[in-house]
Amino acid sequence: MNRRILFLSVLLLLCSLLAPLPEAEAGPDPKALAEEIARELGKKFRPDQLTVTTDGSTAYVEARGAWIDKIRIDSLRLEATLKPERAPVSGDADALAGLIASSVGELTLLEKDVNGYFAKNEESGFTGLHFDFTPSGFQAKGIYTASFLFTFRIRLAAQGVLALRPEGIILDQVAMFVEGLKQPDSFTARVVSSVNPLLEFRDIPFPVTFKRLTMTDSEVTLTGGPKRLDQGATAVWKRPQP
Structure with a gap:
């Protein structure tokens, strides 16, 4: 083989090996995702305050003073699995269903x-x-x-x-x-x-699993054993003041 052709072939091979790899498509920004979930949960359940932490695939939610089926819920916790391909949020009733695939929850309902x-x-x-x-x-x-x-x-x-x-x-x-x-x-x-x-x-627009119910003299608690998320981006939502 001609030395010049061999040299050019080797040079082209080195260039192809050294060329930068195409950047992987960036996933959703966890902070923006946490704020989006917090906003939609806030609009749906109208809690006094809620906190959302997410790593992009799982979200952990804590809320106080939420409303489900016209009854105040003293505390609500959710461990939610997020959909890998999320539909754009339009602000309608299906927004949360487009974000959350499934969840396990815990809620406490007070006698009062x-x-x-x-x-x-x-x-x-x-x-x-x-x-x-x-x-x-x-x-x-x-x-x-x-x-x-x-x-x-x-x-x-x-x-x-x-x-x-x-x-x-x-x-x-x-x-x-x-x-x-x-x-x-x-x-x-x-x-x-x-x-x-x-x-x-039925007022909850995504699947939630509760496994057992316990009662005391002042409250009833349902739980499916949600686990806290130790790392991720966090967003806080508070009910707007009238």
Whole structure:
């Protein structure tokens, strides 16, 4: 082979080896992503304050005073898996569904916030419905407006447990009493159906897993065991002051 051709071939080979490699496509900026998730969660759940930490593929969320299904949630934690290809956020109801693929959560609902909700809302047919939580369940009392052949108001007392179901927290194993007399199952089922679910999950626009429910004298906690994210970019969202 001609020496000049050999030299040129070697030179071209060296140039190709030494040429800079094309830059890998940059992933989403974790800080901007954290701010985006915080903004969308803030608009959806209207908490007093929330914090989002993300490494680009996972997000960890802590919120205080959020609202789900018109009931105040004292605390909310989420460990969310983010979608690798996220749709542009448009500010509509599907924005969070376009960001979050799945999550495990933990939320705490206070007895006083449940009672505060029913003190202002009578869609269930109850007036002054009041719950008393215990570690083993609940007791409740209130005035129920019933319509059969005519409309009448009944002072009811009830006891039962709170149960975790895919659709939300429900009243379960309920026994209902009028002036100390236990009522028929058919009547109890009708009244309970007007309250259930106590807290509905369909207001959450992405999948959340809760595995167990526990109660104390003042609160109920659902948890799926979310884990904190130790590293990543963090953003804080606060409810705008009126």
